[in-house]
Amino acid sequence: MTYIRPKFRHPELQKNKLGYTVDHYEGALSTLCAGCGHDSISAGIIQAAYEMNIEPHKLAKLSGIGCSSKTPAYFLSNSHGFNSVHGRMPSVATGANLANRDLIYFGVSGDGDTASIGMGQFVHVIRRGLNMTYIVMNNGCYGLTKGQDSATADQGSKNKSGNVNLFESIDLASLAIELGATFVAQSFSGDKAQLVPLIKAAMNHPGFAFINVISPCVTFNNNLGSTKSYDYVREHVEATATVDFVPQMKEISVEYGKGTHKQVVMHDGSVIQLHKLAEEWDPLDRQSAMNAVLNSKAKNEILTGLLYVNPDAHDLHHMINTSDVPLNTLGKDVLCPGSEMLVDINAGLR
Amino acid sequence: MAKNDKINDFVVRFANVNGTGSASANFLFTKAIFRMGIPVTPKNIFPSNIQGLPTWYEVRVSEKGYLGRREGVDLMVAVNPQSMLKDVKDVREGGYFLYDSSKRLHDEFMREDINYIGIPLMQMCNEAYTDARQRQLFKNVVYVGALAALLDIEFNVLEDLLSEQFKGKEKLIPSNVKALKLGIDYIHANYKYPLEFRVERRDLIKDKILMEGNAACGLGAVYAGATVAAWYPITPSTSVVEAFMDYSDEFRVDKITGKRNVAIVQAEDELAAIGMVIGANWNGARSFTATSGPGVSLMNEFLGLAYFAEIPTVLVDVQRTGPSTGMPTRTQQSDIMEAAYASHGDTKHVLLFPSTPQECFDSMLDAFDLSEGLQTPVIVMTDLDLGMNDHVSPPITFDDKREYKRGKVLDAVALEKIEKFGRYLDIDKDGITYRTLPGTHPTKGSFFTRGTSRDEYATYTEDSAAYQRNMDRLIRKWDTAKTMVPAPQVYQKKNESNNGILFFGTSQYAAEEAMDVLKSEKIIVDAIRLKSFPFTKEVVAFINSHDKVFVIEQNRDAQMRSLLMIEMDADPKKLISVLNYDGMPITADNILNQVKINLSTKETVNKVAEKKPVVAKVPTKKAVKKAVVKPARPAGGKVVKKAIKKAAPKKAAKKVLAKKKVAPKKVIKKAVAKKKVAKKIASKKIVKKVAPKKAAKKVIAKKKVVKKVVAKKGNKKKATKKRK
Numbered sequence A: 001m002t003y004i005r006p007k008f009r010h011p012e013l014q015k016n017k018l019g020y021t022v023d024h025y026e027g028a029l030s031t032l033c034a035g036c037g038h039d040s041i042s043a044g045i046i047q048a049a050y051e052m053n054i055e056p057h058k059l060a061k062l063s064g065i066g067c068s069s070k071t072p073a074y075f076l077s078n079s080h081g082f083n084s085v086h087g088r089m090p091s092v093a094t095g096a097n098l099a100n101r102d103l104i105y106f107g108v109s110g111d112g113d114t115a116s117i118g119m120g121q122f123v124h125v126i127r128r129g130l131n132m133t134y135i136v137m138n139n140g141c142y143g144l145t146k147g148q149d150s151a152t153a154d155q156g157s158k159n160k161s162g163n164v165n166l167f168e169s170i171d172l173a174s175l176a177i178e179l180g181a182t183f184v185a186q187s188f189s190g191d192k193a194q195l196v197p198l199i200k201a202a203m204n205h206p207g208f209a210f211i212n213v214i215s216p217c218v219t220f221n222n223n224l225g226s227t228k229s230y231d232y233v234r235e236h237v238e239a240t241a242t243v244d245f246v247p248q249m250k251e252i253s254v255e256y257g258k259g260t261h262k263q264v265v266m267h268d269g270s271v272i273q274l275h276k277l278a279e280e281w282d283p284l285d286r287q288s289a290m291n292a293v294l295n296s297k298a299k300n301e302i303l304t305g306l307l308y309v310n311p312d313a314h315d316l317h318h319m320i321n322t323s324d325v326p327l328n329t330l331g332k333d334v335l336c337p338g339s340e341m342l343v344d345i346n347a348g349l350r
Numbered sequence B: 001m002a003k004n005d006k007i008n009d010f011v012v013r014f015a016n017v018n019g020t021g022s023a024s025a026n027f028l029f030t031k032a033i034f035r036m037g038i039p040v041t042p043k044n045i046f047p048s049n050i051q052g053l054p055t056w057y058e059v060r061v062s063e064k065g066y067l068g069r070r071e072g073v074d075l076m077v078a079v080n081p082q083s084m085l086k087d088v089k090d091v092r093e094g095g096y097f098l099y100d101s102s103k104r105l106h107d108e109f110m111r112e113d114i115n116y117i118g119i120p121l122m123q124m125c126n127e128a129y130t131d132a133r134q135r136q137l138f139k140n141v142v143y144v145g146a147l148a149a150l151l152d153i154e155f156n157v158l159e160d161l162l163s164e165q166f167k168g169k170e171k172l173i174p175s176n177v178k179a180l181k182l183g184i185d186y187i188h189a190n191y192k193y194p195l196e197f198r199v200e201r202r203d204l205i206k207d208k209i210l211m212e213g214n215a216a217c218g219l220g221a222v223y224a225g226a227t228v229a230a231w232y233p234i235t236p237s238t239s240v241v242e243a244f245m246d247y248s249d250e251f252r253v254d255k256i257t258g259k260r261n262v263a264i265v266q267a268e269d270e271l272a273a274i275g276m277v278i279g280a281n282w283n284g285a286r287s288f289t290a291t292s293g294p295g296v297s298l299m300n301e302f303l304g305l306a307y308f309a310e311i312p313t314v315l316v317d318v319q320r321t322g323p324s325t326g327m328p329t330r331t332q333q334s335d336i337m338e339a340a341y342a343s344h345g346d347t348k349h350v351l352l353f354p355s356t357p358q359e360c361f362d363s364m365l366d367a368f369d370l371s372e373g374l375q376t377p378v379i380v381m382t383d384l385d386l387g388m389n390d391h392v393s394p395p396i397t398f399d400d401k402r403e404y405k406r407g408k409v410l411d412a413v414a415l416e417k418i419e420k421f422g423r424y425l426d427i428d429k430d431g432i433t434y435r436t437l438p439g440t441h442p443t444k445g446s447f448f449t450r451g452t453s454r455d456e457y458a459t460y461t462e463d464s465a466a467y468q469r470n471m472d473r474l475i476r477k478w479d480t481a482k483t484m485v486p487a488p489q490v491y492q493k494k495n496e497s498n499n500g501i502l503f504f505g506t507s508q509y510a511a512e513e514a515m516d517v518l519k520s521e522k523i524i525v526d527a528i529r530l531k532s533f534p535f536t537k538e539v540v541a542f543i544n545s546h547d548k549v550f551v552i553e554q555n556r557d558a559q560m561r562s563l564l565m566i567e568m569d570a571d572p573k574k575l576i577s578v579l580n581y582d583g584m585p586i587t588a589d590n591i592l593n594q595v596k597i598n599l600s601t602k603e604t605v606n607k608v609a610e611k612k613p614v615v616a617k618v619p620t621k622k623a624v625k626k627a628v629v630k631p632a633r634p635a636g637g638k639v640v641k642k643a644i645k646k647a648a649p650k651k652a653a654k655k656v657l658a659k660k661k662v663a664p665k666k667v668i669k670k671a672v673a674k675k676k677v678a679k680k681i682a683s684k685k686i687v688k689k690v691a692p693k694k695a696a697k698k699v700i701a702k703k704k705v706v707k708k709v710v711a712k713k714g715n716k717k718k719a720t721k722k723r724k
């Protein structure tokens, strides 16, 4: 079956700087379960791309396999998409990025796709500092194969069949910080106000930007006893700060009330405005970010918001000194040494 | 035998310890002969080890230009005590054994039927050099000097090579030359020289080069415009990417900005490597990876994705001896099935089979053109022998007029003209559809690439008809591929015989030598060398127009034969396997033995084919036993100057059979003599020792097996698939 979104749109939808209304950023109609957290994240991505004035065709969306990995079909239909194989989105994104450094790379994965089968590629794409946004839609289970525990399921969490997870969970956010990701955030699919600015800031980040989004699976892991259910998450969520992302072209006009606030100025002059809620936490300090995550975990809290950012991140292209011109635009004239050079090469082999 | 038969026709084997610097000295020896205009072929026989284990380097010199391996060592340079017992045994009767006589040679290394040349290498180097590392290194150069005297290698050629090698480090030249001279002088003072076999300057090399296949693949990738390479280290493919790196340092660094027009990533494993390659190709960069069998196994899932989602992908498979880790530093052609049908579901992949460094280079250009032209993976199938050994090859050439064929890619202008873009619409009816690259057009041409079933507009569908239409189109594309891949080399304009031989890749060298011998014996066979898969019409015509086709390949399971049966419905009865799977490059003798047995017998084709493994194996152990002759000690560890009466290798071989593959006529006849074979097989012990289980079983139950095997091979594709 194919699903095509009905074309009717309200005539007075606001246009962004490029003259696109928000529907220009939508995708095909979702086939996920009604109420699935993943759909809310898709909506957040659409909103963020719209607000960021992104040319959809200048963005490539990539994913692995799973309910979460299906979502790129449901946003940005004017972008090229690549639904690869289970757990291997990072490598495909790496190759794509190396071929053309000028596009925005947006990766979507699930907790099974990332924390189990794809763990190897996940940690290595972080090490390489690939310039991409990597979102894990984390529901603590394998939605698409009907609800088995994933490696991010908390120890003691109960799934729909009543089974209690015996194993320690993998905390993707602290792992990402540990491995040197230069932008790490955590959020909740039900908190669009927080999620949208985080996605915007992530897309603007010049290195590897990771967002772990708790995204309840209404069908298999939304029961009592699950630590990834809507109810549980709402009760246990704690934010580091309220976040606002201010692109460089816009004047900073956001007013904050009382309380501490912090501005993180990004490489291009954009600003992340943080209205701090957590104490003893400095988003520019890796150690402090790590502590904040661990402390809240000890208190059974889910710490959300921006956790860590290094505004001066360098990406893979910088590290391996590739040409500023996208490699996929170079032609034979630049790439092929020509027959003349073979004279010397052959001579050296005689 | 005429006196000159021994000029430019011999085999020297060097037995060294891995990691002692012997490689450059041994290469100096090879290169000197090459420079004297004489065809030469070196083979590295090395362990999976960095330091300490035995390693051999075998050099065949052949006036006739036979560049395959040959059994029978005429001269052994034995400087590794660890392997000496084996090395002594491997010398042919009447051959020479050169050793370090600084210490007395133990009795157990003595044979009456070979000649000993003792040179006190260690002693000489200890006297001549003070530095410990130098003492070690120069031993190698001293024996090269000795060989120069024994074999008549021109001194100034060696000198020239040394000065080229040490360009920029001229200080090192005199000490090297000194070492050479030490060796030469010692021979002049103590031995009769030159030997009856030796070199003599010729002009047979012309403009040819001496190059490793892997280096040629790496260079080919540069010329083909590859900009992204991802890889995971594995012998014997590593040097493909290393060569690509080296040539990229030379040709891909922008002179003004200093930035690189290439991205090379060492991936975390082969899955990631092929994933990166697919991602880069999807995004319009030419990208490749190189690996060997174990890597291809890991890449299977991704290769299926690239096939089904139709993404260009170039992969070099430098095959080694499997299964599993097998013999990782030995050669084989045993990934054919694996590569041809990699991944689950109905998949097939385009394969190329180069057999010279020049063809490795060309294959990379072709691979990218084909892969982008067909939007599918192309696997360049080389092997360890081609990849890691130097080969005399025609020079590398590139036609500057040759443009990159980027296939059917729509740009923004083309998209503007289209009403509705359909990624998988077969507009040209050749099965190849139009693709677009990310970032091309703001509102047209975007689509969702996926490994799931989709319709012509790339929309997900589980509609059976749409799925089947797509699968059928992929077969249409496969048929188109048959018209695009390189045609085989057919050796005759018109058929001259009812019998033919078919081979590919590195078997070419031995096969062409075998053809020469057959011709000289007035046995006519036609020949064809495959260069690609799918099989083109020339291959079909060749198989159909011969009664018997010997399929020569370097694996146990006759994989190419299976492929011919599966893809062409070729009659199994007429495809006769000529196999070699001991990890060493196939030899002409081996081919000749197997072909002649078949042609000389009146039994049915299959019966004979089944017997062959036993024939090849039985003489082995026997020969080794016979070869252990009572030792004779040379006086004071020095010269055993033995009058060498024309040591006719053929005759000698009949008696000694230094190694398993030297199975000349007489022995084969013996082995074929049914009763004897039957007797051996009756004794279980011997069966176990002598023949691999399979072969033994086959022979024991002769009649049954013949039928079964035919049936089994017919199911090969299914069987192969199941295994995964």
Ligand SMILES: Cc1ncc(C[n+]2csc(CCOP(=O)(O)OP(=O)(O)O)c2C)c(N)n1
Pocket: A065, A066, A067, A068, A069, A086, A109, A110, A111, A112, A113, A114, A137, A139, A141, A142, A143, A144, A145, A150
């Ligand atoms: C190699 C391979 N193994 C197994 C599967 C089956 N499979 C599909 S999705 C999935 C798990 C998905 O879990 P997750 O990534 O958390 O996504 P979710 O559905 O929960 O969003 C599995 C095991 C597969 N597609 N490929």
Ligand code: SF4
Pocket: A031, A032, A033, A035, A036, A037, A038, A067, A068, A139, A143, A144, A216, A217, A218, A219, A220
């Ligand atoms: S199974 Fe769970 S994860 Fe999958 S779509 Fe349904 S609610 Fe979402």
Ligand SMILES: [Mg+2]
Pocket: A066, A110, A111, A112, A137, A138, A139, A140, A141, A142, A143, A150
């Ligand atoms: Mg999940």
